[in-house]
Amino acid sequence: xxxxxxxxxxxxxxxxxxxxxxxxxxxxxxxxxxxxxxxxxxxxxxxxxxxxxxxxxxxxxxxxxxxxxxxxxxxxxxxxxxxxxxxxxxxxxxxxxxxxxxxxxxxxxxxxxxxxxxxxxxxxxxxxxxxxxxxxxxxxxxxxxxxxxxxxxxxxxxxxxxxxxxxxxxxxxxxxxxxxxxxxxxxxxxxxxxxxxxxxxxxxxxxxx
Amino acid sequence: xxxxxxxxxxxxxxxxxxxxxxxxxxxxxxxxxxxxxxxxxxxxxxxxxxxxxxxxxxxxxxxxxxxxxxxxxxxxxxxxxxxxxxxxxxxxxxxxxxxxxxxxxxxxxxxxxxxxxxxxxxxxxxxxxxxxxxxxxxxxxxxxxxxxxxxxxxxxxxxxxxxxxxxxxxxxxxxxxxxxxxxxxxxxxxxxxxxxxxxxxxxxxxxxxxxxxxxxxxxxxxxxxxxxxxxxxxxxxx
Numbered sequence: 001x002x003x004x005x006x007x008x009x010x011x012x013x014x015x016x017x018x019x020x021x022x023x024x025x026x027x028x029x030x031x032x033x034x035x036x037x038x039x040x041x042x043x044x045x046x047x048x049x050x051x052x053x054x055x056x057x058x059x060x061x062x063x064x065x066x067x068x069x070x071x072x073x074x075x076x077x078x079x080x081x082x083x084x085x086x087x088x089x090x091x092x093x094x095x096x097x098x099x100x101x102x103x104x105x106x107x108x109x110x111x112x113x114x115x116x117x118x119x120x121x122x123x124x125x126x127x128x129x130x131x132x133x134x135x136x137x138x139x140x141x142x143x144x145x146x147x148x149x150x151x152x153x154x155x156x157x158x159x160x161x162x163x164x165x166x167x168x169x170x171x172x173x174x175x176x177x178x179x180x181x182x183x184x185x186x187x188x189x190x191x192x193x194x195x196x197x198x199x200x201x202x203x204x205x206x207x208x209x
Numbered sequence: 210x211x212x213x214x215x216x217x218x219x220x221x222x223x224x225x226x227x228x229x230x231x232x233x234x235x236x237x238x239x240x241x242x243x244x245x246x247x248x249x250x251x252x253x254x255x256x257x258x259x260x261x262x263x264x265x266x267x268x269x270x271x272x273x274x275x276x277x278x279x280x281x282x283x284x285x286x287x288x289x290x291x292x293x294x295x296x297x298x299x300x301x302x303x304x305x306x307x308x309x310x311x312x313x314x315x316x317x318x319x320x321x322x323x324x325x326x327x328x329x330x331x332x333x334x335x336x337x338x339x340x341x342x343x344x345x346x347x348x349x350x351x352x353x354x355x356x357x358x359x360x361x362x363x364x365x366x367x368x369x370x371x372x373x374x375x376x377x378x379x380x381x382x383x384x385x386x387x388x389x390x391x392x393x394x395x396x397x398x399x400x401x402x403x404x405x406x407x408x409x410x411x412x413x414x415x416x417x418x419x420x421x422x423x424x425x426x427x428x429x430x431x432x433x434x435x436x437x438x439x440x441x442x443x444x445x446x447x
Contacts, residue, residue, distance in 0.1 A: 100417075103415075104411060108411045110410075111410050140280075141276035142407065143404050143407060145407065165411065167429055167434065170415060173426055174422075175425065177422070180421070193417050196417075197417045
């Protein structure tokens, strides 16, 4: 009996990973957005201190890793500059851009402590392989936020490659910036500024006794 | 009219200066932002002003004013804004939306006690977002160059003229005495700033170059509202 319960529990816990395969893009989006909301509502550090680090980490691990196509995001963000990068450079770019996206996407949701998400009417055909799912995040006393997910069909699974907040793509918003960066310092220049951003602000100078 | 509104005069001068300075676009610059030098200077000025005065005041406002009162204040200004939205929807030929906006104003001003409570949204009269900049866009005017306004931040030449028209048709502009008009306008400014704290978090997380990030976000967001939330998706250039 104990074994059976353990087995059932194990199935329930791993369920989100495969249970959504075969469902439509709206259902799949709903499934992972619900996971994000659950993480936010249950994260002690966020609820009591407003600190977002652990929630961001959990959102990344359980939702973004399996659901977001970071390679596609990076190439989309870089536009025509993407092809100028060597395979090694592309790999580094994806790694750094992923870090940036995880933080940016999470920050759009962790400003809420008790969010509710409604799904607005999304227009797409059953044969489409690229769709935009429209959501709205609500919390009393706060401005509602329109967050759209752009997904592509890969096999039976829908993967996110763009997130649009109030009409602003968190991904393509870097286009002009990357064009400028590559013009000034080449692909390596773009990598450098991503790395600098991801390392965060420099630590305050040490106080000499 | 303009003489009594120092900011309008300042903006008119700035517009004139920039427009008459002609196309001094740098060869390597961003084609949408030929006046990047001027824009970055005004941007830093605005940032300094925000850090020193506006943000602390808005923080204090948020800390002191309880959430329900804050909502009431936001609703009050939102109701006044709906007048402008209704007019602009009409000017864009969206008669049905315009009628809905006017209904919102009537319902919220009466049942909603002078706009303090937004009863109309619950009655399926959805809130829209319209202004003269969007109307000019619908009439076929392009953005023109990016143009950062002192105090008000990101804009374009078209949207700056839009903003001038917004002010002329804003009921608050005609409130007298002037001291009352200025106090209420100031309150609206701070209330709007306080509502931006959430968006600011995303900008902090995402921006590598804050100036460029806000500029590109401005263009995207304007495109989004001009097309009423349904802009055509950009082609991928991969």
